[in-house]
Structure formats: structure tokens, C-alpha cells
Amino acid sequence: MIYLDHAATTPLDPAALQAMLPWLQDRVGNPASDHAWGRAARAAVEHARNQVATLLGAQPEEIVWTSGATEANNLAIKGALEFRGLRGAHLVTARTEHKSVVDSVRQLESQGLRVTWLKPDAQGLISVEQVLAALAPDTALVSLMWVNNETGVINPVEALAPLLRERGILFHVDAVQAAGKLPIDLSCTPIDLLSLSAHKLYGPQGVGALFVRKRPRARLSPQLHGGGHEQGMRSGTLPTHQIAGFGEACRIAAEQLAGEGARLSALRDRLQQRLQTALPGLYLNGHPQSRAPGILNLSFEGVEGESLRASLGDLAVSSGSACSSATREPSYVLRALGRDDELAGASLRFSLGRGTTSAEVDQAAQRVIDAVATLRRIAGSGTAAPVTPPINAHAYATPVWAAFSNPAHATALPEGAITAAAGSPAGALRLRLQAELQDGRIVRAAWQAYGCPVTLAVGEWLAAWLEGRRAGELRLTAADLRAALEISDDKAQCALLGEDAVLALERQMSLA
Numbered sequence: 001m002i003y004l005d006h007a008a009t010t011p012l013d014p015a016a017l018q019a020m021l022p023w024l025q026d027r028v029g030n031p032a033s034d035h036a037w038g039r040a041a042r043a044a045v046e047h048a049r050n051q052v053a054t055l056l057g058a059q060p061e062e063i064v065w066t067s068g069a070t071e072a073n074n075l076a077i078k079g080a081l082e083f084r085g086l087r088g089a090h091l092v093t094a095r096t097e098h099k100s101v102v103d104s105v106r107q108l109e110s111q112g113l114r115v116t117w118l119k120p121d122a123q124g125l126i127s128v129e130q131v132l133a134a135l136a137p138d139t140a141l142v143s144l145m146w147v148n149n150e151t152g153v154i155n156p157v158e159a160l161a162p163l164l165r166e167r168g169i170l171f172h173v174d175a176v177q178a179a180g181k182l183p184i185d186l187s188c189t190p191i192d193l194l195s196l197s198a199h200k201l202y203g204p205q206g207v208g209a210l211f212v213r214k215r216p217r218a219r220l221s222p223q224l225h226g227g228g229h230e231q232g233m234r235s236g237t238l239p240t241h242q243i244a245g246f247g248e249a250c251r252i253a254a255e256q257l258a259g260e261g262a263r264l265s266a267l268r269d270r271l272q273q274r275l276q277t278a279l280p281g282l283y284l285n286g287h288p289q290s291r292a293p294g295i296l297n298l299s300f301e302g303v304e305g306e307s308l309r310a311s312l313g314d315l316a317v318s319s320g321s322a323c324s325s326a327t328r329e330p331s332y333v334l335r336a337l338g339r340d341d342e343l344a345g346a347s348l349r350f351s352l353g354r355g356t357t358s359a360e361v362d363q364a365a366q367r368v369i370d371a372v373a374t375l376r377r378i379a380g381s382g383t384a385a386p387v388t389p390p391i392n393a394h395a396y397a398t399p400v401w402a403a404f405s406n407p408a409h410a411t412a413l414p415e416g417a418i419t420a421a422a423g424s425p426a427g428a429l430r431l432r433l434q435a436e437l438q439d440g441r442i443v444r445a446a447w448q449a450y451g452c453p454v455t456l457a458v459g460e461w462l463a464a465w466l467e468g469r470r471a472g473e474l475r476l477t478a479a480d481l482r483a484a485l486e487i488s489d490d491k492a493q494c495a496l497l498g499e500d501a502v503l504a505l506e507r508q509m510s511l512a
């Protein structure tokens, strides 16, 4: 496995694990308890608070522990607006924010908050001017991420902070992808609220923090009520082991920041270079200069996202395609950059990390180059041009569908073979069938498809099924296809496409 998905989560640093172990093994004690063991746990929590604050140039009492950045973002946005009151309040944020910001803001919007959703430029950047132009007299909060988790684009938060401070507007920054990667100094950058997550910087999953400025004081209404922990801002027993690991991870991140940033930038450029040299039709999703070290996001023209992802084997990357996310929609971040559904779906995010080597980068590049080249051949470059010669998917062989790959179908059919297509040329699914006839009987069939792996499997199966049949013998429904290939409900459209293609072929055959 080559792991290039560090923007999704990072491996736990061994030293962070060591800092956690005592609190999972032989030590017991609630940090809120007033006895020796409780005090020991509290000391560990406060030590970690210092370590997190040091990474940010903050004061320890400005760090509020949370369960992660999702909670920190919810607390910052809902807490600040609830404290201020929603009536007559305005908020500025961007369409490219993390879901936990977007959905927190949407929730408040449904309750009456006025919101300006900034659209980034084609390179994913939100400008200072854009933010300033969106401000209104009643703007209470601006929420803008430091580094975008999909594109790696760095927003100008350092330039914005003093301008918002001058105007008395609270500034919240989701710094999950910036912390430990870019220098952050909150002692001279007047950001009021800043979110962190431990598992994006080699700490454990399930813990994060919200920086809440003391001077001038950013005020929040708590979102979790209970024992009044964390100065009343976030109740709940503190997970000593998680916090100890988070603190240690921040200490290590601060130590390695400069050197690791330069190393990852070089590796990212090497990866981009390799791919761009070998493959035409590549689009950089992001900014060529204003970008964080380890993230590279590219769209690949003429391939379909799900098939691309499925053909990468044990290369762990993220994709903007349907089945990569719980929502099954093309990435809204890439859509906001102006990418159409097809290109947004056919994108890969490579995120490099501490363990990534140049040999891994080279292997990953080669694997992607091979996969894209193969899929482009199958899809005929995704164009609607006539199919000559037809190319089959025998080279496309994921374990699940390998059984359907038949090299015998890979030979090109002669000119004059009958061709029929289904699916719209602009659609996400297309299938073409081609048949060579002798005395009205199909002696050889071939197929070509643009779509998910199930679409490809339908094409492969149909080509075999067609051989030996005559025009009158092409009775095949989508239900038959679904039964034969065990196609699930959510892929029913692939079977319908197969039925349409067979019908179209039959029509062509009876005309011939």
C-alpha cells in the first residue's frame, strides 16, 4: 500500500503513542479530580495544552479541548453567533470550506442568519478584496480556512486578520491543514478563533482544539452543557491519553516544520512533473503558487472517476468521484472552482506526509499514468467520435471484474461492422457495441464504454453474449443484466444502459 492520503488522516507518530500509553495502561485519574492521581492527569493535560499553544504562538489558557475539528468549527461558529444573537447578524464564509463549517453556517442560515458565500477564483483562492467587499455594517463573523483540504490552496488569512480586527469583526480560521505545516504565530496574527485536529498532524483521532483569544476576548456560548469544564466553554471529561498524544504531536510538528515543508514541496512538484510529462489533458485543481506543501489535486480529462479510482489498486488517494464520499456527489469544492461534474468526478487528491519517499512518489505516478492511459483507450478518450478500431477492456482488470475480461474480444473489428451506442455523448455513462455479421449472425462483437466499473463489466458481458446471435435473438432486459452480473440497486442505470445499447444494435442490424 502506498499511502498518499495524509489530508484525510495521518499515522500516529510513535512518540505521540508513547505519550498516550501510560494513560491507557497503568494510570487512572480524572483530570478534574482533586486527589494525587487526578492531579497527575491534570498535569499531563496542562503540559499538552502548553505544547499545543506553543505550536500556535498562543497562551495555554486560550486552548479549549474538543473532540476534533468538526466540533471546534461548530463551537466557534454557532457559539460566536449564538452569543452575539442571530437577529440582524451577517456572516461571511466561502463555498470551499470544510463540510463542518458549511453545514454549521447553513444551520444558522436556516434560523435567520444572513450569509455571504464567497466563490473562489478558478484557482481556488479567496482574495482579501473579495472578503472586504462582502462586509456589511452588521457582519459579526468571517470564517475562512487557512489551507483547503482538497486543493491545498492557502488563503490570505494573515493579511486579512488585522483588517478584520480594525473593523471589530470576529475572525474564525479552520487551520486543520495548516497547523504543523505552515508557520502560525497567533501572538502577532489577530485571529480570534482557530480550529485544530490532532489526527491531521500525526496525533490520535478523536481530539482537537479551538483556540479562543483572551485579549481582546472572543466570547462564545457553549454548545455542550454539563460540568463546566474548559472554562465553561466545553463540558465533558477530558480524554487524558488523547490530549497527551495531541500535545506531543504538536511538539514534534513544531520541531520538523521547516525541513519537512521543503521536503514535501519538492516531492509534490516531482509527482506533478511526472504526471504532466506523461499525460496530456491534466488540470491542476488549485493554485500554482499559493499552496501548502503536501497536497496535489488533479483532474484527468477523458476518464471516469469511479473507474479511475478502482484501477489504482493499493494506491491510497482521495478522489472527487461519486463513491469516494458518503454523499456520492462530485466534490463541491472542485465545482466551486468551475470544474464541470465530469472533471470534478475524475480528480485525484494526492496528499503526501512524513513517511512518503521519492520512490513511492515515482511508483504512484507510474500507477496513475498506466491507469489513465488504459481507461482513455477504453473510453476512446471520452469523445463521441466513431469507434474505429474498437478497443476492449481486457487490460482493465480489477479483481472483481477480471472474470469478465476476455482477451479474445480485444481484436479490432473490420470496417463495416455494425455500431450502436447508448447514453448521451455528454452524460456520465456511455456504451457502444459493435458487431461483425456473417449471414445475419454476429460472429464477433466488441464494446467500448465510458463509465464506472459496472458499466465496463456490462460492456464486456454483452460482447460475449452477443456472439452467435441473430437480430431476432437479442431479447435482453435490464433485469436480465442485473441478475447475470449481480448489479445492485444503486447501479441500476448501468443495466438500463446495456439494455438500450442492445436495442440500438438490434435496430441497426435489422436495417443492415
Ligand SMILES: *Cc1c(COP(=O)(O)O)cnc(C)c1O
Binding pocket: 007, 008, 067, 068, 069, 070, 071, 098, 100, 145, 147, 148, 149, 174, 176, 177, 196, 197, 198, 199, 200, 206, 207, 208
Ligand atoms: C479533517 C478536517 C476537519 C475535520 O476534522 P475532524 O477532527 O476529523 O473532525 C475540518 N477541517 C478541515 C480542513 C479538515 O481537513
